[in-house]
Amino acid sequence: MDLFHKFGVNPIILKSKSYIKGRGAQQNVPNKFLQNIYETRDDFLEFCRIEGEEADKNKTQYIPIFPKTIVNKVNSPDVGMAYSMNPYQGCEHGCIYCYARNTHEFWGYSAGLDFERKILIKKDAPKLLEAQLRNKRWQARTIVLSGNTDCYQPAEKKFEITRACLKIFLKYRHPVGIITKNALVLRDLDVLKELAKDRLIAVNVSVTSLSEETRRILEPRTTTIKKRLETIRVLSENNIPVNAMLAPIIPGINSHEIMNLAKAVSDNGAKSFGFTVVRLNGAIGEVFTDWIRKTLPDKADKVLHQIEECHGGTLNDSRFGIRSRGEGKIATQIHDLMRLARHTYFKNKSFPPLNHELHEQFKDGQLKLF
Incomplete structure (x- = not known):
């Protein structure tokens, strides 16, 4: 028995004493759009200690906002979707690598802890979606829920905005995609099954690791890996x-998990898989670097240098067509493994196209007879 296990220490996860449990980001990085910076000073922390007060309650806030539209046109050629909508801004899942963190700065918040603790709620999303689908100029194109933040994050259990939107898609027979890493999607299995009857639904389930230890530090408030694989299986068994x-x-x-990941999702019924090479654009580079030095200090330099090697010596590459694929030896190895995984576990599988032909007949909310 080595010394790590003898003394009950995990050799992979060596968190610092200041680690904030249950969160991905470990600080609020400055917002580049704001002139003033808020920081928690040591003298304030010492005052709180002496007075027996909490310096940071680490609570999630739900903040209602009222956008005028809900469906967004996606111009990026790297994303693979034409339109998206997000019932929530910010995401309590707290995935440390999330590219959506930067969008929280547009609202005046930090891409760090604020992104996970200040969740903006769009209660009018179903009404706005219905107006979009009834618009005479609108032609059916797949709209993806969660193009930015997860539509089944913990807030959905309370507000049920995603469920209400799915009912709108069903009413107007409009194709919809979902991206999630939360088993809460199974709550809406009744609506999803109705959509699936007319080939109007596709679900993308994110599975980043088969290790619970890795999941807990990368994605602290997400569904367990076991539950995610079960979600893929249940959806697939219901022809979704x-x-x-x-x-x-x-x-x-x-x-190192690529082949095992591909086999696991295939065994549970996934028809295809996609992947990206991590890139740490904008404020995410600082958020991730701070996190990994506190969470995996012994591995921090190695991981950061390998990410840099995939992006020409920096943590981020903004070039379309390359930024999500990476370059160099490490990126090439990842792509080679993905090709092998696809050939080995998905050789006779294909993802079906969605149906865009029904919506025009149901544009008024009911079938047109003439």
Whole structure:
């Protein structure tokens, strides 16, 4: 028995004493759009200690917002969707690598802890969606729920905005995609099954690792790996097509799991899979670097250098067509493994196209007879 296990210490996860449990980000990084910076000073922390007060309650806030539209056109050629909608901004899942963190700065918040603790709620989303689908100029194109933040994050259990939107899609027979890493999607199995009858639904389930230890530090408030694989299985058994998102692949953290990940999602019924190589754009580079030095200090330099090797020596590459794929030897190895995994476990599988032909007949909310 080695010394790590003798003394009950996990050799992989060596968190610092200041680690904030249940969160991904470990600080609020400055918002580049704001002139003033808020910081928690040591003298304030000492005052709280002496007075027996909590300096940070680490609570999640739900903040209602009222956008004028809900469906967004996606211009990026790397994303693979034409339109998206997000019932929530910010995400309590707390995935440390999440590219959506930067969008929280547009609302005046930090891409760090604020992104996980200040969740913006769009209660009018179903009404706005219905107006979009009834618009005479609108032609059916797949709209993806969660193009930015997870539509089945914990807030959905309370507000049920995603469920209400799915009922709108069903009413107007409009194709919809879902991206999630939460088993809460199974709550809406009744609506999903109705959509599936007319080939109007596709679900993308993210599976980043098969290790619970890795999941807990990368994605602290997400569904367990066991539950995620079960979600793929249940959806597939109900004829709801599932694409697994093995993303992002982070060199030195989950890159060694590629073949096992592909086999696991295939065995549970996924019809296809996609992947990206991690990139730490904008404020995410600082958030991730701070996190890994506190969470995996012994591996931090190695992981950061390998990510940099995939992006020309930096943590981020903004070039379309390359930024999510990476370049160099490590990225090439990842792509080679993905090709092998696809050939080995998905050789006779294909993802079915969605039906865009019904919506025009149901544009008024009921079938047109003439």
